[in-house]
Every structure is written in C-alpha cells, then in structure tokens.
Amino acid sequence: MKKRIIAVVMALFCTTALIACKEKAGKAGGTNTDGLLNKGKLVVATNASFPPFEYVGDDGKPDGFDVALVKSIGDELGLKVEIEDMEFDSLMASIGTKVDASIAGMTITEERAKAVDFSDPYYEAVQYVLVAKGSKTKTYDDLKGKKIGSQMGTTGDLLSEDIKKDENSTEVDTYDKAIDAVNDLVSGRLDAVILDKNPAEVFAKQYDKIEAMDGKAFGFKPEQYAIAMPKGDVKLTKKVNAALKTLKTNGTYDKLVRQYIETE
Ligand code: ARG
DSSP: OOHHHHHHHHHHHHHHHHHHHHHHHHHOSSSSHHHHHHHHHEEEEEOOHHHHHHHHOTTTSSHHHHHHHHHHHHHTTTTTTEEEEOOOOHHHHHHHBBBBBBBBBOOOOHHHHHTTEEEEEOEEOOOOOOOOOOOOOOEEEHHHHEEEEEETTSSSHHHHHHHHHOOTTOEEEEEHHHHHHHHHTTTTTTTTEEHHHHHHHHHHHHHTTTEEEGGGGGTTOOOOEOEEEEEOOOOHHHHHHHHHHHHHSSHHHHIIIIIIIOOO
C-alpha cells in the first residue's frame, strides 16, 4: 500500500514537472525566430495608406519611411525584407501567424503589448485634429457632439470613442483608410478627423479646404511608434533593437528622416 502511494505521488510529481518544463520551453523558445532568421527572409506587414511612413509608390510597391527603415534593418541583419500590405486592423492578428513582424506607424499601447512584443520606439508622434479651414473646433470640448472620423483600429479611433463616452451625441465613423475619412471631411460629411501628426500634415497640404491642428491643444498625449513582433520572440526583438541602434548611430536613421519626413 505504502509503495503504491509513493508511486502515485511520484507519478503526479513527474507529470507536473513535465508540464512546467514544457511551458518554460514554449516561452523561452518564442514563436518563430530561429527558423525565420535561417530562412534569410523577414516578412513584414504594413498598411500602405499612411504617408510619409507608408504609401504605395509610383511603381506600385510600398514605400515610405517605415518601409525604408525596416529594409535597412534587414540589411543590418543580413535578411531580405518582404513587405506585405494589409488593412491596419488585420496587422495584430497576423504577427507571428502570417508575417514575422509589422511596421506601420504603430503606437505602443498597453493593450497591444499584451499580444505582441514591441521594439524600442523609433519615432514620437501625437494625434492631430483635421478640420475645415476656419472651423471653430479648437479644444477637446469642442469635439463633443461632432461627427468625427478616424481609421479603424487606430489610436485616433480610441480617442474618438473616448469623446463619444464623454458626450453620447458624438458620432464616430471609422474607415479602412484615413484618406477616406479625409475625403468625407473635405466634402463636409464629417466635422473632424483624428489622425497622427505627419499623415495629417501631408493630407492638409493636399487639400486646400482643411487644416491640421496639433492634438496637444486637445490634451492628446505623445505616442511612440515601434515595430511589432511575435510575443516572446526575444531573439528577433534583440536583433531588431541592435540594428535600430546601429542605424541611429551611423546616420542612416537621420538620412531617412530627411528623405521621407522633413522633405522641405
Ligand atoms: N499610430 C496609430 C496607431 O498605432 C495609427 C497608425 C496607422 N498606421 C497605418 N499604417 N495606417 O493606432
């Protein structure tokens, strides 16, 4: 009898230890780095409708600051970079399943950091408010009860929802592409569009009728863009951060900022 109890206890102990071991291995092993670094290719998703960070170039291929930056990171790591264009709202679910990483002017948020690992930040942004020229909308309170547009799944979308929570009569319209929201603003179907600083400035320049206002006046906080990678892919995150550091110290990063962001 005593022997049997010992055997059962031993068996239980062994199974628990095995499960614990397996779990640890799963975590430490990460999602897919080794395979992918050996393949010599990094598949990176973006949403190429966010100038100057990503847009479809004249040759029909994704271009922009983020695209150039991640290609330079690939060069540093000896990896060929393949860009896949998709809806912004599909990026999170694709990281670690369909693609190895994403670069899309994506802001680090607590919620996203639960599902992916972020690189070190590579750009500071803030949400801007696009309005018709001469509009009286100048503060956060002025946005309450207005018709606000934003790109689906973005931080601008979250802020619009916050305004709606504060004032239920606010109408929030979300779009697959920010440019579609901008067009609705230009044609008067929206009162405002909440969108990241640099794309907002690009669109404000393209359309005479609208202007871009600094979101700081609306109480919007600075945001940090980072590259998103599969959760637990420590090796890849380390390599990407090391490459980012090199590009910042060797002048490549500044060159790309001048080339794509500070164009005048
Ligand atoms: N920074 C915002 C966010 O992370 C918007 C990013 C949109 N990017 C894009 N490529 N469309 O939610």
